[in-house]
Amino acid sequence: MARTDERLKSVYNQLLDRCSTLGPEAHLPSELALATEMQVSRTVVRSALRKLDENSIIQWNGRNKTVLRVPDSGDWLDVASAPPTLDQLESNFFDWVLRFDVPAGTPLNVTKLARDFEAPSHSLQELLAALSRFGLVKRRARGGWELVGFTEEFALELSDFRLVLELNALKQLFNLPQDHPIWQNMQDLKAQHLALAEEIEEKYHDFSRLDEAFHDAISGVVKNRFVIEFQRVISLIFHYHYQWRKETEKDRNRAAISEHLAIIDAILARDEDAAISAAEEHLATAKKTLLESMRSHEFV
Amino acid sequence: MARTDERLKSVYNQLLDRCSTLGPEAHLPSELALATEMQVSRTVVRSALRKLDENSIIQWNGRNKTVLRVPDSGDWLDVASAPPTLDQLESNFFDWVLRFDVPAGTPLNVTKLARDFEAPSHSLQELLAALSRFGLVKRRARGGWELVGFTEEFALELSDFRLVLELNALKQLFNLPQDHPIWQNMQDLKAQHLALAEEIEEKYHDFSRLDEAFHDAISGVVKNRFVIEFQRVISLIFHYHYQWRKETEKDRNRAAISEHLAIIDAILARDEDAAISAAEEHLATAKKTLLESMRSHEFV
């Protein structure tokens, strides 16, 4: 019923390492120096030093910290595996929802999810609170959470919003100076697309990576925290979605490559109108595919 | 270390009310009926019934629940005032940040904020987690939170994003059928703007409400949960910001009214290009004002 002493253990082990390399009789640096180096507070360093003193590995007396003996292998504490970060947790969550086609309206059990994802339930609560802002989950009337999930409506709205953001990015792209790296980046992407088109029969799986790179390149020109955050969620959802909907992957990717190339060519030709209409077309296809694959799975 | 029994107390009191009106000898409805009516689980109803039985206000025996006596005023339990909802909490938070010009980088103390806002610290945590998605606050390296806040950069990005969203809304507006309520709405708004322009000298304070109504009307045509959520945050920030930055309010509002009218006229004339350029102009002014008022406060 308190926080874990993982940090203490970690610092203790790091100090053991230090004692090993320094050897007996050596003196350890100041508390502050150690704290800064190990990126923890002095309190933790002092706790670890006290523990080392108790275990007679060092003798600690004021600012005098003398190594008594070289620690042996049994002295190291095994530090529990760190819980997943919020980003990892988010990925896990999307992964779970899409992999198991979790239907809309499913009640989300925080405790169970926390167990499954091996995360503190408290982090789950936070993740759900954050996702509720995007309308992906919602709070139930008398406590608990519920998946709103990937309904058709959600997919439509997601795609529409993606369109707004990408067209905006595209417009901004044309205002960039000639020496901006984006232009070279587009040349490179064109080459990569052409290369993949050649070998689409075998390597069609590689498209997913290229797709992400392409959209990231375009969206990346917009330096706006709101756009960036949304883009993150959008690409996460598209990414996971396509990962579990692979029926007509080859054909779909072949088509997408030529659509990408149309956009790239328009960009390289500095033809804004052409680029925008090509992008509109591409995103319309993406929307259509998303909806079709959802329906074919009797998803929702 | 458990949830509060506020719900139990509330149900207990409601049952007391019922006993009062029914009078002695009367029978209470079934557990399920009571639970459905009071929007709680049967467990709570049963706990409350047990308590009433223990206090000899009713006699409870299986499905027989007889009122023994009319409760007197001392029987009612005083139920603690409900903590603020997440929406209220959010408003309180913005209010606090802008009212006190809380500078960027300020560490946010969850416990202290929870005390100040009289909310469970757990709700604060949730709010911060959600706001971090909009880049308003961020998690610090070793625990805790920090206000990113209303830096100039933030304001710029906010305005830019607002522009993207509103122009998008405006474009969608022109696709709406002739019998859509928006057109009448615009007529009404025009009248209200003209009326306020007449009396701007005295009533310039009323503009803030009208401004919100105008922007809400335009943004409201977009039925997209992502847009709506963002719009909500954006208007919240603009709202609070203007509430605490009143220097040149009269002039600013006078100018804004005529800009609004330009947009409205273009909309009513079904002139999309004119509407868009008028809106671009208006939002550019809003951005300029936002930045100026921030600078004049040596804000940040």
Next chain:
DNA sequence: TCAACGGTATTTTATAATTTAAGACTTAAT
């Protein structure tokens, strides 16, 4: 006979106690 009801047991949620960690301030040593 069967639908509604109450009893019981099992989750699940929300909260607060608890412990670790952080940080501010004070004192001591070089």
Next chain:
DNA sequence: ATTAAGTCTTAAATTATAAAATACCGTTGA
């Protein structure tokens, strides 16, 4: 005088736990 160590207060993170929700099952009575 400057830097480090000691002391103490406060905050954050996590778990233990009571409260509430819910699922299940036997019972009652129309």
